[in-house]
Amino acid sequence: MSESTRTLDAATLDHLQSWVGRTETLTDDITAGPVRGLSATLDRDDAPPQAGTVLAPLWHWLYFLPRHRQSELGPDGHARRGGFLPPVPLPRRMWAGGRLTWDPTNPLVVGDAVQRTSRIESVTHKAGRTGDLLFVRVRHRITNARGLSVTEEHDIVYRAAAQPGEPVPPPVGVQAGAAWQREVVPDDVLLFRYSALTFNGHRIHYDRRYVTQVEGYPGLIVHGPLIATLLVDLVRRHAPDAFVKGFQFKAVRPTFDLQPFHLNAQPSADGRTVRVWAQDHEGWLTMQGDVQLA
Known part of the structure; x- marks a missing residue:
């Protein structure tokens, strides 16, 4: 790796890794408005939410949103580096994946006052082929x-x-012939609506000039959390009475707004787990994961 591609020296890495162990606690209220908005954005025909309506899996991403002042935003539309997350001096940042569990005896419901306690678990450096x-x-x-x-x-x-x-x-290619499938057209309206619902100012999702000329991508990038939500939503559409108790997923390849993409789900023989994956219009794997059902 050439020096021109390396930007993190030992002192910088030590500084960034000093963030491990930092915590942050936020509070919020599970209100009905965002639920109605996401239901419409996902093209669902849900009953209007009311007090006591159970929040669908991953829909907690509609809450605890960062509300930085306009003057606090960086050139990519995110908040400037620092604060709870470490001030990483690398320009491109993406949601790489996650692992979640839900307690079937205590779901979040509309009307709940909620608290989220967050902790930086690790800061890990790798030397990739491009830096x-x-x-x-x-x-x-x-x-x-x-x-x-x-x-x-x-x-x-x-x-x-x-x-x-x-x-x-x-x-990476994908298996054909999944039991459950859906095609999604990620037009700029869909990306705008999801950005608005999650108060996400990251310009890669709505600013075509920025994402192509500054970050070097061929088109607007579909939000990783949106694809993950759509994958779990596909399972919910085909197994509406099941409770999602676990989900782990990994983003493999960016998805762009220029072509439709496809969602796939394959339940196990016992119906307790569902393998899910998304593929782009060329058939390449973009996200993969597993859903556990109660």
Whole structure:
């Protein structure tokens, strides 16, 4: 790896790793408005939410949203580096995956007052073929008045800026003929609505000039959390009476807004787990995961 692609020296890494163990606690209220908005965005025909309506799995991502002042935002639309998350000096950051569990005896419901306690679990450096990679793992615990409801580990990856002619990881093919399938057209309206619901100012999802000219991607990037939510939603559509008690997923390849993509799910013989994956219009794997059902 050339010096031109390395931006993290030993002193910088030591500083970033000093964030391990930091905690943050936020409070929020599970209100009905965001639930109605996401239901419409996912093209669902749900009954209007009311007090006591159980929050669908992953829909807690509609809450505990960062509300930084406009003057606190960086050039990519995110908050400037620092604060709870370490100030990683790498320009590209993506949601790499996560692992979640839900307590079937204590789901989050509309009307709950909730608290999320977060902890930086690890800050890990890897030397990739195109430069430095830094992985930050955050653990969240979400509680309501009845106790712990959701536990989540969230993986964030930071990367160097794209360079002309840099090597691209080889794509991975996927299995054909899943039991449950759905095609999604990720137009800029869908991406805008999800960005608005999650108060996500990251310009890679709505600013075509920025994402193509600054970050070097061919189109707007579909949110990783949106794809994950759609994968779990596919399972919910085909197993509406099951309770999702666990989900782990990994983002493999970016999905862009230029073509439809496909969601796939294959339940196990005993019906307790469902393997899920997303593929782009060329058939390459973009996200994979497993859903555990109660």
